[in-house]
Amino acid sequence: MNNLPSAITLCEVGLRDGLQNEKTLLPTEKKVELLRGLIDAGFKVIEVGSFMHPKAVPQMADTDEVYKALGEVPGVELRALIPNLRGVKRAVDCGCKKVKLNVSASRQHNLKNLNMTPEQSVAGFADCVKEAQANGIAISGSISMPFASPWEGRIPLSDIESIIEAYLKVGIDEISLSDTSGMGVPNQVYEMCARVREKYPQASWWLHFHNTRGLAIANILAAMEAGMTQFDGSFGGLGGCPFVPNAAGNISTEDVINMCDEMGIETGVDIVKVMELSRTMRDLLGHDLDSYILRAGRAKDLIVS
Numbered sequence: 099m100n101n102l103p104s105a106i107t108l109c110e111v112g113l114r115d116g117l118q119n120e121k122t123l124l125p126t127e128k129k130v131e132l133l134r135g136l137i138d139a140g141f142k143v144i145e146v147g148s149f150m151h152p153k154a155v156p157q158m159a160d161t162d163e164v165y166k167a168l169g170e171v172p173g174v175e176l177r178a179l180i181p182n183l184r185g186v187k188r189a190v191d192c193g194c195k196k197v198k199l200n201v202s203a204s205r206q207h208n209l210k211n212l213n214m215t216p217e218q219s220v221a222g223f224a225d226c227v228k229e230a231q232a233n234g235i236a237i238s239g240s241i242s243m244p245f246a247s248p249w250e251g252r253i254p255l256s257d258i259e260s261i262i263e264a265y266l267k268v269g270i271d272e273i274s275l276s277d278t279s280g281m282g283v284p285n286q287v288y289e290m291c292a293r294v295r296e297k298y299p300q301a302s303w304w305l306h307f308h309n310t311r312g313l314a315i316a317n318i319l320a321a322m323e324a325g326m327t328q329f330d331g332s333f334g335g336l337g338g339c340p341f342v343p344n345a346a347g348n349i350s351t352e353d354v355i356n357m358c359d360e361m362g363i364e365t366g367v368d369i370v371k372v373m374e375l376s377r378t379m380r381d382l383l384g385h386d387l388d389s390y391i392l393r394a395g396r397a398k399d400l401i402v403s
C-alpha cells in the first residue's frame with residue numbers, strides 16, 4: 099500500500115463520547131482511575147469529558163471535578179468538549195488547558211435546533227476563542243456529520259469547505275471531521291481528506307469515526323492513505339450519538355491499535371493495557387462492548403509457539 103504513515107496519534111474519547119451515551123453514572127474517582135490507566139497505557143491526547151449543561155448530559159456533570167482531581171499531567175493533552183463561552187469559563191476554573199467546540203455540518207439540523215447556519219454558529223465562537231486565548235487555553239473545533247447526515251444525505255464538499263473557512267476565520271485551525279452518524283464511506287473520506295489537506299495546509303486535522311455500519315476502520319485506512327495521522331477512538335468501542343437513531347459507538351481504540359501494530363504503524367499505546375481497561379469498563383457498565391479485539395483477542399495471542 100502507498101502513502102501510509104509510519105506513526106499516528108490516537109485520542110482516547112471513551113470517557114466523553116462513550117460515557118455520555120451510557121445510563122450508568124460512573125463516580126468521579128472511577129473516572130480518574132480510568133484516566134490514570136489510559137495515561138499509563140501511553141495516550142498523549144485524551145478527551146476527558148465535556149462542559150455541557152449538567153441537566154442535558156448528567157454523565158459529564160463532574161468533568162470539572164475530574165480535572166481538579168487529576169491535576170496537570172506533563173506531556174499529555176487533556177481536552178474537553180464545550181458548547182459555548184460558559185464552557186471556556188468552566189475550563190479556566192478547573193485547570194483544563196484544551197477545549198473543543200462543535201458544529202453540525204447539517205444545515206437542516208443546525209437551522210432546526212439553533213436557527214442558524216453552521217457558518218453563523220462558527221462565527222459565534224469568536225468570543226470563545228478570545229476568552230480561551232486570554233487564559234492560555236488551546237481551542238479546536240469539530241464538524242459533525244461532514245460526510246452525510248440523516249436529513250440531507252451526502253453533504254457537498256463545498257459546504258464543508260465553507261464551514262472550515264468559518265473556523266479558520268475565527269482563529270481555530272485544529273479541526274476534527276466527526277462522522278457521528280457513521281455514514282461516511284472510504285472513497286469519500288479519502289477525497290475529502292486529500293482535498294482539505296491540500297487546500298488548507300495551515301490546519302491540523304483529526305478524524306473521528308463511529309462504527310455504525312462497520313466502515314470506521316476502512317475509513318481510517320482511507321484517511322491515512324490521504325495523509326491523515328490523528329484519529330479518535332473509544333476504548334471498548336463505547337458510545338453512540340444522541341441525534342441519530344441506532345448510531346453505534348466510536349471505533350474501538352484497541353481495534354485501531356491492533357491494525358496499526360500488525361501493519362507496523364506506531365501508535366505509542368500499549369494494546370494489552372487498553373484491553374484491560376476495556377474489560378474493567380465492561381464490568382463497570384454491566385454489558386458487552388463493541389470491540390472485535392476484546393471479543394476475539396489478538397491474532398498473535400492465538401498462535402501456539
Ligand code: ZN
Nearest residue numbers: 115278306348
Ligand atoms: Zn462521536
